[in-house]
Amino acid sequence: MSDKMHIKLKVNGEDKEFLAEPRELLIYALREKLNITGPHVGCETSHCGACTVTIDGKSVKSCTMFVAQANGAEITTIEGIGTPDALHVLQENFREHHGLQCGFCTPGMITRATKLLEENPNPTEEEVRFGMAGNICRCTGYQNIVKSILSAASEINAAKEAAQ
């Protein structure tokens, strides 16, 4: 076993400090050291997106990265998106449009979708499909996921307009 490193992360707004082997993948540090089990492991090879989190403003597949590489970073996982009393618009819309079935891909999907809508607040269907292509879902066939995201986008935009 190699020497452990002292890791500091800010996860969902909370400061976390722990020891980890440099070779430990970020996804396992999150899931096993910090008990953040929303992000899932579907492949460990960066293909499925189940482990997607946001790191310093970017969508990242957390199985792609060693925890040591994330040292000092600010991370948002599904646990940091919405609260039980105030769900995120995307969470509402996934439910409303049946954008999930087994739910295994859902945390990664929604986490990725929050970034997609920041990158492109008014996407076309094609842009949603392209922007979500790093996240695999085995259950839904995507049609309702796309619908959920497009509907969330228009709700967010309508709310923004109303606020102006």
Added chain:
Amino acid sequence: MNDMTPDREERSANLKGLGCSRKRVEDARFTQGKGNYVDDIKLPDMLHGDFVRSPYAHARVVSVNKDAALALPGVVAVLTAEDLAPLNLHWMPTLAGDKQMVLADGKVLFQGQEVAFVVASDRYVAADAVELVEVEYEELEVITDPFEALKSDVVLREDLEGQTEGAHGPRKHHNHIFTWEQGDEAGTNQVLDNAEVVAEETMYYHRTHPCPLETCGSVASMDKVNGKLTLWGTFQAPHVVRTVASLLSGIEEHNIRVVSPDIGGGFGNKVGVYPGYVCSIVASIVTGKPVKWVEDRMENLMSTAFARDYHMTGKISATKEGKITGLHCHVTADHGGFDACADPTKFPAGFMNICTGSYDIPVAYLAVDGVYTNKAPGGVSYRCSFRVTEAVYFIERMIEVLAIELDMDAAELRRINFIKKEQFPYTAALGWEYDSGDYHTAWDKALETVDYEGLRAEQAERVAAFKRGETRKLMGVGLSFFTEIVGAGPVKNCDILGMGMFDSCEIRIHPTGSAIARLGTISQGQGHATTFAQILASEIGISADSITIEEGDTDTAPYGLGTYGSRSTPVAGAATAMAGRKIRAKAQMIAAYLLEVHDDDVEFDIDRFVVKGAPERFKTMKEIAYAAYNQAIPGIEPGLEAVSYYDPPNMTYPFGAYVCVMDIDVDTGVPEIRRFYALDDCGTRINPMIIEGQVHGGLTEALAVALGQEIAYDDMGNVKTGTLMDFFLPTAWEVPNYETDYTVTPSPHHPIGAKGVGESPHVGGVPCFSNAVQDAFRAFGLRHTNMPHDHWRIWQTANGLGLHD
């Protein structure tokens, strides 16, 4: 009574019962990342197990040296077959009546086979230790082709040497498993010999894999103090796992609790019993600590639950006008190193004998030969009832080939051969009794919606334009009409390891009028917590929102055979309705007592019992529930509970009509799905939103299988598609929007007329996508080409037809 109408409508709407697109109750947890899947389980002092797997497809295991691994700090144990043998757990029975090595006992039969199980303090240490276990192998000749296996002198299963009788009758060769015959061979041959037209085709339905997004795993915890074993795992059939675990381990069944937590998709992958489950149990017994085992994606694709791998040869005969007269089908089924197919015991080739499809075929014969090869065991029903995808693909290709032979339109050929509405219940030539159907109506609706004639005209124009050199894109119109057979099944002929395939539901109504129902099934994304509450709401008049559905814990749920083969709605759904009716019967007596009338003088009305002819006198179910617990009613026991074990009288037979329109670039081999129309008839529709979601998902898995997904081996038995890099899972980018539609032909024998839908789109979708690709080349002489139709293969087809010249 008119003034009552809005009120009744409102009361009915409040129930959120049958037919309502109720939003899912599961989603609140899942959208917030609060699902609880197996790998989320963390117990104090939990250890992690990992496998040493064979790099060879066929080899003798000469020695296993654990010393270096055991010396690694954090390693607690390394188990081999030798360690399991004293417990008699080094082999385990399979669902197909064969046995399978839990850990390699002297030899390995497929790449990725489990050789040793390392138990360590965390997953990284376990993975390190796997590398340190030294295994010496002696390579043996590898056979990956079942036809070769039947000719070869090489004995794959030395443990069975000399056994001429298998679980399903005589074995013809040392690598042969069984022959399963159905129908009338002599009669069929006679019809074929004398037929006006005969079309023959050989097709290979390639090996693939269900590949749910969550892999398989388990956590076993043996509490030595009270002698209880708790096992959490990715089990589509938790009760069966409990029984098997008890039989294997000798621990009495009441001391075993099996829990299926949330399951991240199953599609058949999680029906089987895998060495990992057994090893986690043994390791927990040996170490006295909880042991977790979760396979990684590569292990999942290499070792647990392949699907299909059927080499099929068909002959279909017809009159010159296209009336089918007979069908002959032979299958060489590659089962890999062990026969671990997950089929009901008496059906070694599942329900392959549904291969006469939706057509009125007077005589037919089917023979399936199961064969051992150096490939992984499995043979699960990937998003279908047992081998029904294979059957439907077979007949839907044979129809297309016959249409070519007859120079006839394939839609018309189907139409003139459909079983007619008035023929139901219809007994097919291979024995099944189809409960209900109205194929012509569905077909006509589908063809009309897509403007079938318009499509054919456009296609003809496209062919002409292609020949004139004006386009490089061809157009394919894919058709399929399928009949599924789901809801296994009647206990008289369906069992798994001797357990009849009934299912169950237990209901408790609480004093304040809400309820909990427990079932023997387990959702893997189908939304049981939502839909079963809807069935019950309509039966007992309590809002679905006030009904909790619980599944998957064998300590609390009644015994059931689990969820696969679209059996939950047909079987457990029926049990739910029947248990609901028992509740209602008791509620009726209570209501009559409270209203001081005779039992027969009250009737059920949505959410209450009313006095016949005096609807202003009523007791709501809520009031009745309360009374059940707080009043002493003469002759009636307190409480309001019921349980039902439902043994279905027959299977259900959902059907559907699909059309796919595809453009194919002959120079790149890239298919572009322009339109996909899916009409499903699953009988009574419980939740249209969920049905639609199931159809989207099943079609997407069909697209995957038809257009690229496969488990491929090289000649050495190496798995060439062991990661998601090579194993095709479509993304949002490759998947079209689907148009869904329906007709409703209720099942006559199901309490609410429902038939099941989760798998229909896969069963009907695969031939539809495949037919679309092949139809595009029909005008250029293509008769049949095998799936998967990936870009390279489509390009090769175009090239072979001289379209690049």
